[in-house]
Every structure is written in structure tokens, then in C-alpha cells.
Amino acid sequence: xxxxxxxxxxxxxxxxxxxxxxxxxxxxxxxxxxxxxxxxxxxxxxxxxxxxxxxxxxxxxxxxxxxxxxxxxxxxxxxxxxxxxxxxxxxxxxxxxxxxxxxxxxxxxxxxxxxxxxxxxxxxxxxxxxxxxxxxxxxxxxxxxxxxxxxxxxxxxxxxxxxxxxxxxxxxxxxxxxxxxxxxxxxxxxxxxxxxxxxxxxxxxxxxxxxxxxxxxxxxxxxxxxxxxxxxxxxxxxxxxxxxxxxxxxxxxxxxxxxxxxxxxxxxxxxxxxxxxxxxxxxxxxxxxxxxxxxxxxxxxxxxxxxxxxxxxxxxxxxxxxxxxxxxxxxxxxxxxxxxxxxxxxxxxxxxxxxxxxxxxxxxxxxxxxxxxxxxxxxxxxxxxxxxxxxxxxxxxxxxxxxxxxxxxxxxxxxxxxxxxx
Numbered sequence: 001x002x003x004x005x006x007x008x009x010x011x012x013x014x015x016x017x018x019x020x021x022x023x024x025x026x027x028x029x030x031x032x033x034x035x036x037x038x039x040x041x042x043x044x045x046x047x048x049x050x051x052x053x054x055x056x057x058x059x060x061x062x063x064x065x066x067x068x069x070x071x072x073x074x075x076x077x078x079x080x081x082x083x084x085x086x087x088x089x090x091x092x093x094x095x096x097x098x099x100x101x102x103x104x105x106x107x108x109x110x111x112x113x114x115x116x117x118x119x120x121x122x123x124x125x126x127x128x129x130x131x132x133x134x135x136x137x138x139x140x141x142x143x144x145x146x147x148x149x150x151x152x153x154x155x156x157x158x159x160x161x162x163x164x165x166x167x168x169x170x171x172x173x174x175x176x177x178x179x180x181x182x183x184x185x186x187x188x189x190x191x192x193x194x195x196x197x198x199x200x201x202x203x204x205x206x207x208x209x210x211x212x213x214x215x216x217x218x219x220x221x222x223x224x225x226x227x228x229x230x231x232x233x234x235x236x237x238x239x240x241x242x243x244x245x246x247x248x249x250x251x252x253x254x255x256x257x258x259x260x261x262x263x264x265x266x267x268x269x270x271x272x273x274x275x276x277x278x279x280x281x282x283x284x285x286x287x288x289x290x291x292x293x294x295x296x297x298x299x300x301x302x303x304x305x306x307x308x309x310x311x312x313x314x315x316x317x318x319x320x321x322x323x324x325x326x327x328x329x330x331x332x333x334x335x336x337x338x339x340x341x342x343x344x345x346x347x348x349x350x351x352x353x354x355x356x357x358x359x360x361x362x363x364x365x366x367x368x369x370x371x372x373x374x375x376x377x378x379x380x381x382x383x384x385x386x387x388x389x390x391x392x393x394x395x396x397x398x399x400x401x402x403x404x405x406x407x408x409x410x411x412x413x414x415x416x417x418x419x420x421x422x
Contacts, residue, residue, distance in 0.1 A: 002333060003322060004282040004376045007401040009331045011285070013371035015406050018289040019305045019394035021382050026401045027283035028058060028378075031247040032065035035278060038246060038253060039067065042260035044271040047102060048084070049242045050076040052276020052379045056083040057398060057409045062279070068100030068121070070242075070274040074112040077103050081119050102239070102274070104157060104205060106178055110134070117141035117152065124155040124205045124239070127181060128189045131156065131201070138200070155203035155239065158186055162223035164208050164216040169316060172207050172241075180206060183227050193234040204231065207241025211277055214252045217244060218259060232267045239272040246278045277379040284378030285324070286310065286394060290370045291349070298359075299344045301366050306348030308355045309391045311374070312384050320358050322375040327364035333375065335361040342366070350389040387417040 003009070007024050016022055035046045045067035056079060063085040071077040080086040085099030102122040105112075107130060114137055116123060125131040131138075131154070138154070145152055159180030165171025172179040181189075190196055208220045217240065225232065232238060245251050260271050288305040307314045314321055323334040323346075337343050340361035348355040357374075366372075385393050393412040399405070 003324060003331070005285055006282070008285050008324065008373060008375075010401065011373075011399060013285075013287040013373050016287055016397045016408060017395045017411060018287050018371060019303075019310065019392075020287045020397050020408070021284060021377060021394050022287055022397045022399050022406075023055060023058070023280075023284040023378050024399050024401045025058060025061060028280065029061060029065075031279055031281065031283065032062065034247045034253065035275070036065040038257060038260075038273070042257040042271070043264055044260045044273055045100070047100065047272060047274040048279055049274045049276030050080060050084075051383065052242070053280040054079060054383050055378075055396065057396070059083045059085070063099055066099070066279075067272075068102065070102040070104065070239075073103070073105050074116055077101060077116055077120055086119065086121075102272070108134070110137070113137060114141075118144075120152065122153045122155060122203065122237075124157050124203070126157050126179065128156070142200075153202055153237070154200050155205050155237070156181060156186075156201055157205045157207070158224070158228060159183065160206055160208065160220065160223045160227055162208055162220055164212060164220060165210050167210070167317060170210040186228075190231070193231045196231065197234050203235050203237040203239065204228065205239040205241060207243065209241065209243025211245050212243055213245055213248065213250060214255050214259075217256070221259065221263065232269065235267065235269050237270040237272060238263070238267070239274065242274045242276055244273055244275045244278055245281070246273075246275055247281055248278075280378035282376060284376070284381075286321075286374040286377035286381065288372045288374065290366050290368055290372065293344075293366065293368060299342070301344040301346050303346055303348060303357075303372070305357075305374070305394065306350050306355055306388075306391050307357050308348060308350050308352050309386050309388050310348075310394055311357065311377075311381065312386075313380060314357055315354065321377070323360055324373045324375065325362050326370065326372065327362065337361060349391055352388075387420065390417050392417075 039046050047068045047070045048066050049070050051072045069080040069084045080101045086101040100121045103120045104124040106126050157180040159182045161183050163173040168174045264271050288303045290301050291304055292302045294300040313319045325334045337359040340363050342365045343361040345359050346357040396410040397408045
């Protein structure tokens with residue numbers, strides 16, 4: 001397998017603490033430029049999905065390019081408000097323009113929704129039941145916000161029952177999915193398109209993708225139009241959700257732009273995209289150190305990183321994270337088991353027997369104290385870390401691959417573990 005975060009071939013992992021997530025801000029900006037091109041040429045608005053990448057030290061950079069954020073609940077929305085340009089009174093970033101804040105949750109609690117209604121721009125509900133249940137709160141909030149010259153948009157998440165996911169755990173349209181109003185349920189419960197608008201719904205949201213190229217989106221749009229076309233004509237906006245690998249080298253950006261333009265013209269709507277991984281793919285690594293070497297029917301290496309605590313996707317998916325082979329002259333990744341001369345099973349420090357990243361082979365034997373770098377460790381990584389077993393959280397660092405400047409922006413300790421427990 002090849003390495004994706006290619007700028008890191010020139011990075012010395014001993015320059016940062018271990019373990020440490022290191023993000024190349026130049027690579028992030030290159031992704032942002034591609035996404036901004038989509039905005040400029042299609043008229044769509046692109047939002048950062050904070051569930052995938054929430055490194056707010058890069059908020060000043062991100063807000064230069066994107067139109068706002070989408071959040072999965074109150075805490076992410078508060079982060080958007082405070083750090084990503086959502087604060088109408090002036091956020092802690094360089095952008096003077098207010099950035100849109102969109103929020104969706106599979107179900108809102110009354111207390112969370114009450115607070116969200118005071119500052120969010122778009123709130124998307126997952127069911128007619130939640131939309132109807134909270135009408136008193138919604139109507140009061142609309143009146144209060146209107147007095148301040150502010151408007152809240154409301155939408156519904158639909159499930160077109162069109163599955164494009166390869167793995168069920170990441171497929172929002174899998175059988176039995178709780179995400180979105182299924183087509184049949186929508187048609188049984190929805191008022192007419194005009195009455196839905198009169199009730200206060202002015203947008204629809206769907207999400208069918210997971211790290212996929214243009215063609216699955218194209219097929220999804222065809223399904224959505226066939227099933228919900230009468231409603232689309234009455235909406236002000238339509239959110240295509242996330243999972244778009246727009247910044248991947250194989251993505252057909254030109255076709256995406258053309259499809260968005262045609263969709264917006266046909267239905268007279270504002271299109272939103274909310275990628276997460278597209279902002280951060282190929283931009284970062286997780287630096288790790290070999291703590292011990294052992295043998296049990298095969299060579300073992302224990303690292304100061306943990307699949308359980310720091311890389312849960314390797315267990316959930318399962319997913320194999322590529323590793324830079326530190327001794328490879330040709331700058332390649334570590335190999336599969338027995339592909340190269342020296343094979344090790346890499347595992348973490350926790351007591352969980354399954355805390356294993358996988359079996360990897362290297363051109364030279366590993367040594368205690370040696371640093372390794374896991375590839376493509378920006379998106380869906382630092383947002384998922386835990387302190388199981390009291391394992392320390394990885395530090396966070398920014399690297400500029402053009403200037404070679406390294407900044408350690410955050411280190412964690414005992415209090416970060418303790419404060420979550422009592």
C-alpha cells in the first residue's frame with residue numbers, strides 16, 4: 001500500500017512528543033482550496049463536519065475558505081459558535097464574516113435544543129415526532145430571534161432508502177437505520193409540500209455516503225429526485241450530507257460542480273455539502289514510539305499508542321492504518337505480514353487483548369525507542385480518542401511543510417483523565 005500523507009516523508013517524528021497527532025497546515029489548505037473551488041464554481045456552500053475534524057487551532061485557516069460548520073449536537077455547536085465564526089458578536093478567528101452553524105441530531109434533548117435554538121442557524125430534525133414535540137420551544141425561539149433580526153432555518157433529514165455504503169456500520173441507509181425519515185414513513189406522515197413549508201420546514205437533508213467518489217452521489221441524487229421531487233421544488237435549501245471524498249485525487253470535481261449547478265437551477269434551492277474527511281484527508285500522522293519488543297509465536301512490538309484509545313476505527317471497521325517504513329530507501333509504507341524481512345504484531349499498552357493495530361513488516365528490525373508514524377491520522381481520529389486504562393491522550397501539533405515550523409498546540413495529562421470520572 002502507498003502512503004497518502006506524502007509531505008511527511010520529510011518530517012522527523014522525534015521533533016514532537018509521543019504519542020502525537022501532527023497535522024500539516026499546508027496540506028489542509030490545499031484541500032480547502034479544492035473545496036472553495038466547488039463553492040465558487042457551483043454556488044454550493046461547503047460546511048466543515050466537526051464530527052470528523054474539530055482541530056480549532058486551524059479555525060482561522062478553515063474559516064477563510066468554508067461557509068460554516070455542521071454539528072451533531074450541542075457541544076460541537078458551541079465549539080462552532082466560539083471558534084469557527086459562528087459568534088455573531090465576533091469569534092476568535094480572523095474572519096469578520098459570520099459563518100453558518102448547522103446542527104443535526106438523531107434526537108435532541110429538550111435542554112440541548114433549548115440552548116441550540118438561541119444561536120444556531122439551521123436545525124435539522126430526524127423525525128416528524130421531534131419536530132412536532134418541540135413546537136412550543138421552536139415558536140418561542142423564532143419570535144425571540146426575530147426581535148434581534150435573526151432567522152432560524154428548520155429542516156428534516158430524509159432517508160431515500162438508497163444504500164451506497166460498503167460497511168453497514170457506516171451506512172446511514174442500511175436496513176433498520178435510525179438516521180433520517182424513511183421514504184414510506186415520510187409519505188405517510190408528511191403534509192403536502194405547500195403545507196410542509198407553511199409549517200416552517202424550508203430544507204431537506206440526506207446522507208448516504210462514506211468516503212466515496214462522485215458516482216455514488218450521482219446515483220443518490222437520482223433516487224432522491226425520483227422520490228422527493230415534489231418537495232424539493234418547494235424547499236429553499238437541500239443538504240447533500242457528508243461522505244464526499246472531494247479532495248481525493250480520483251474525485252471528479254468537474255462533474256460534481258456541473259451536477260450541483262443543474263440541481264440548484266432545477267429546484268431553485270441552495271445546495272449544502274458537509275464533508276469532514278475531505279478537509280483533512282492526507283494531512284496528518286500519528287507519531288508513536290516503540291516501548292518494548294517481545295515474542296509469542298511471532299515478534300511483538302508494544303507502542304505508546306493504542307488502537308482502543310487512539311485509533312478505534314482499526315477495531316470498529318476494521319481498518320488497517322498504513323505506517324511509514326522508517327528504514328525504506330524508496331519511501332514506502334510498511335508491508336503486510338511477511339511481505340518485508342521483519343514482521344511484528346503492533347499493539348497498545350492497555351489490558352485489552354484485542355488492542356492491536358495489526359501485523360506489519362519492515363525492511364529493518366524495530367528498536368526500542370524508535371518512532372513510527374501512522375498515515376492519514378487527521379480525520380476521525382483525535383475526535384474519537386479516549387482515556388481507557390488511564391492511557392494518555394496524544395499531543396496535538398501543527399507542522400508547516402513549506403516553512404518546516406512545528407508548533408505543539410496541546411499536551412494532555414492526568415487531569416484530563418481524572419476530570420471525566422467524578
